[in-house]
Amino acid sequence: MGLWVILRPGPYICSEIDLGGLPSWLLQDSGMRLRTTYKGFTEAVDLYFDHLMARVVPLQYKHGGPIIAVQVENEYGSYNKDPAYMPYIKKALEDRGIVELLLTSDNKDGLQKGVLDGALATINLQSQHELQLLTNFLVSVQRVQPRMVMEYWTGWFDSWGGPHNILDSSEVLKTVSAILDAGSSINLYMFHGGTNFGFINGAMHFHEYKSDVTSYDYDAVLTEAGDYTAKYFKLRDFFGSLSGVPLPPQPSLLPKIAYEPVRPNLYLSLWDALQHMEEPVSSEKPVNMENLPVNDGNGQSFGYTLYETTIASSGVLSGLVRDRGQVFVNTVSVGFLDYERKKIVIPLVQGYTRLRILVENRGRVNYGDNIDDQRKGLIGNIYLNDAPLKKFRIYSLDMRxxxxxxxxxxxxxxxxxxxxxxxxxxxxxxxxxxxxxxxxxxxxxxxxxxxxxxxxxxxxxxxxxxxxxxxxxxxxxxxxxxxxxxxxxxxxxxxxxxxxxxxxxxxxxx
Structure with missing residues (x-):
């Protein structure tokens, strides 16, 4: 296609996806410290790089391929929990044959701590004000080395319960022009955002937990479906005026179809479906999703987990639920447990009664200093009137x-x-x-x-x-x-x- 590639191999990439692209089975280790030189993490990274770099190395520019640069991790300056980690990642790449230009990429919160010897520092931003501040810093530490905005944010992602974020196309054009006037190269993030298909969306958890929506349209240069936007036409005209060479005609768009409505005619309740599923896990205590003995020892990564036990009295149910647990007495919903609602009242029951908690993993945090704390399901004991409940049947509902x-x-x-x-x-x-x-x-x-x-x-x-x-x-x-x-x-x-x-x-x- 004639495209040059700047490769971001991770292992952490952020990108608003679950755990920043890291596999959830890493969290089976109760002492796991992600994005550090903790042995359990580096062993996994080494194995991953062994397989990945064997495929990547021949595709570098020096070997006739399209890869012209490789990014070392992503925005580590904002995390910065282990000063030995970034040198370790850099060496891991070089030891496996990476010879192209190495880069780091950081936003305003992490740039000062994200600089790495032997790698070109680049910046991530959205505003002209940030551009001035970050460019001044880059000049102070890198002198006459090339400048690059690795991520110019052309829009922003959305979270459930919030608004759809948009960035005015005229503002985008002004900032892109200012970046080039400052003598910087630029990468548009996103040019095309796409979709968080399935359960791969990430989340943020600073003051409160917020999971990302399915669409990753991002108000980007192209829409989620690949259609043109006002940003596209303005940037096309702008870049065309700089090149001095007529741009090729833009491709025609494929039509969109409003199909006839689908009226479902068949139904299967979750409770009836359970008898057709794999045998549940029996456990004295609740087990979080990642540590369930399923999927050949890899645990459950995504979807829902159903916990069943037996109670003989009403009272106050409490516990740590990640992220959203719908509570049922037999098949009747009696409320939710989540980050805000840590207790609910179980109404009067007669005799031994089945208590069920359907827990959804809404998406693991992809950015922030709490990524080690992203286990999902019931976390620890669940209590009825302060007494821990026992003897659970646990169904893994990954919905693959x-x-x-x-x-x-x-x-x-x-x-x-x-x-x-x-x-x-x-x-x-x-x-x-x-x-x-x-x-x-x-x-x-x-x-x-x-x-x-x-x-x-x-x-x-x-x-x-x-x-x-x-x-x-x-x-x-x-x-x-x-x-x-x-x-x-x-x-x-x-x-x-x-x-x-x-x-x-x-x-x-x-």
Missing amino acids: KSFFQRFSVDKWSPIPEAPTFPAFFLGALSISLSPFDTFMKLEGWEKGVVFINGQNLGRYWNIGPQETLYLPGAWLDQGINQVIVFEERMAGPAIQFTETPHLGRSQYLD
Whole structure:
């Protein structure tokens, strides 16, 4: 394609994805210290680099490939928990054959602590004010070395319950122009943001926990679906004026289709589905998601975990739940436990009664100093009237493709007038011609996950801001397409499709 590559091999990359791209099985070690020279972490990094660099090294520019530079970790100056860590990562890359220019990348909070001997420091920013401050610092430490804005943030990501963040296109053009006037190279983050398909979204947890929405549109230069924006046209004209060479015609866009609504006609409650799943884990105490003895010892990474035990009295239920736990007495929902609600009242029960807690991993923190504390599920004991509950049956509900293969057609039933939730709803999208991109709208539904032909499209939640899910045409087949919705609390009459995305109430970034 004629594109040069600046490679960010990690192991931590941030990018608003779960745990910054680190695998959750690392957290099985109770003493794990991520992004440090802790032995348990470096052993995993060494193994990862052994495999990855064997593929990367031949693709470097000096070997005739497109890779012209390699970034050492990402924004470590903002984390900075181990002064030996960045030199270790740099040496690990060089020892495995990396010979191209090495870079670091830091924002205003970490630039001073992120500088690494033998690597070119670059900066991440959004405003012209930041540009002046950070450029002055780079000049003071690097003198006449090249300057680069590794990440110019063309927009921003969104969190559930917040607004859809946007950055004015005129502001983007002014800042890009100022960056080039300052003699700096530039990388647009994001040029195209894309989508947090499945459960891969990350989260932030400073004053409060906030998980990222499924869309990673980012208000970027291209939309989530790859369409042009005002930013695209302004930047195209601007860069074209600098090159002095006519730019090639821009590619034509593929159409978007508003398909006919899908009305689910079959249903399977979670409680009925349990009998068709793998045997639950039996444990005297709750076990967090990552430490469950499933997936060949790798634990559970994503999705939901269901904890069941037996109680014989009412009272106050309390415990540490990460991230959101819906509590059931038998099959009746009695409330939620989460970061804000650490206690709920269990109503009067008669005799031995099944207590169930359905815990969702909403996304592990990808940026911040608390990434070691990202285990999900029930964390430690759960208490009823201050007494720890015992003898749990634990179901791993990762909702991968193999998960749904257990639900053959004969397991489903017609949708009753009053469905029992949580539940799976099954419908079919019929496409007579070649499929194209579309946007799915779940008006009347509350919170859950959508699966298309067995693939996890992502989460929806009526608290917004995101109102539609981007569904690529490449996910669809000509003919019948299976649509499954896992809904936690309230189902709408249909699943609608539209030609245009609705990402929610907009808020301009300062």
